[in-house]
Amino acid sequence: MHLMDEPNAAVVEDELTYFAFANKAPSTTETLPRTHGVKALPDVLSGRYKLERLLGVGGMGAVYRARDLMREQYGDPEPFVAIKTLSEDFAEYPDASALLYSEFALTTRLRHPHIVRLHGFDIDRESERAYITLEMLRGLTLDKLLCDHPQGMGWEALRDIAIPLLEALAFAHSQGVLHGDIKPSNVILAEDGLRLFDFGLGQPVEGVLPGLPRLSRNRFTAWTPRYASLELLDGAPLTSSADVYAVSCVLYELATGQHPYRRLSAKQARAMQIEPTPPAQLSKPCWQVLRTGLQFAEPDRQIDASGLLDGFRHVKQSSTLGRWLGLRQSA
């Protein structure tokens, strides 16, 4: 940190000419307007949802807070919804709307208190952009929680996150739905409880929901490197075991504040033979199940989400998470 009360003059050189970024070279081709086949997202979708604030952005899409003008007209004091759209680049894929619909269809089949509730799927006629409307969640995402608590959290607070998160995942798997992108920013501690969200890379297991468009991982590969299992990085199809690896990484990080493999991808970590150290607050049996979930090799990962859940459930006390976070608890 610099501290300055009396700045020195002559700090400024005349006529410095910088360009902002390496990928913004001022060539004539670069500066031509882009010719997108995709129209920009309007401020109001379908004449009803007024986009107010960007809540999140990813490689594929963006989520906004929107005001539902119809609900507002009828005097709803909380007329807010979240809107998920595909990014403009991704929306250029010819089957982009079908993939967003697939996310909608998968998630709406999961009725669980700890899985995000979707309202609807629609296409804005004017811009031809598809979008999902979903419940507006206010609270802390786990990535924010980790930034605020870099040392990790005590057993009770950890358990109060782990149990609903694993319940949600075990339920999704029991319904034949795989998440495909579990990471801290896809879990929120909302005012009325935890929600797992963003099934954008989700898939039904083979044979479930026939006829639904499937995201072909041969043609389209996406992941979050630090939470993707080794077999996914090697091109294997998504399985429930890959979700178990990802959620185990998230739980370890919540316990210690540190990613189990020093923020390396599974490939890098295996090459370096990194062994995660047991978090101090975990009992031996609980650490054993979590360690199994963190195995690089899929055949060694002999545990499912229900097994992890059992490992975290073996000590059950009253909930302290809300008190610990200072969150308002709903009745």
Added chain:
Amino acid sequence: MLWRSAARTDAGKVRARNEDAFLDSPEQGLWAVADGMGGHSQGDLASRLIIESLAELPIGAGFDERLQQLRQCLHWLNRRLNQELTVIADQADTIIGSTVVALLCDDKRAACVWAGDSRCYLWRSGRLYQLTKDHSVQQRMIDEEKLTPEQAARHPAAHALTQAIGANEKLALDILEFSLMPGDSMLLCSDGLYKGISQNAIGAALSLPSAQIALERLFDTALLGPARDNLTAIVIRRQE
């Protein structure tokens, strides 16, 4: 209110998209400019996410606590845009990021926090001070290899950034704290503005009688040039 401020952004004459964003919040004593970069069309989302997140920072606390919250928010955004980003394997350029320069003020103190090459200037007693030091390869070569700005500018990567929100796993923010004096004016701006206008012209604009008039002068001058990049500026003036 203690502050008068005026802000404006413009896509410039060439770019179809404006990836700059700003926060002009005199009631919070908080202002910020963000200049987004993205693989394709995501740069505007990165700068918008930063600005809209800063806009929701709580107001009530004291200066030190607010500065801490501001820094924490930027570190979280860095994590969100870097480690938490879903990567599409075929798209090598999936960096989504943005510069940021933010100014937090109370009645006596100010702190400027930045990452990247968006700048903060101070106009005090008829002199112009550049408070921020760019996080760019050019600036690093000036500092470490003692090159002149002209020599450093010839490096092929001179304009590349060494820090930005979302660019690296670890974010190193720079922070400069200073005491405010009566008559101080501050300017936050993206590179599209300062590269299109001389330092003397910036000083001349900031000496004008109001923030709004100063801002108009800055844009009038910058838009006389080629204005290839997006340009954004906020002029902040303490009430007498």
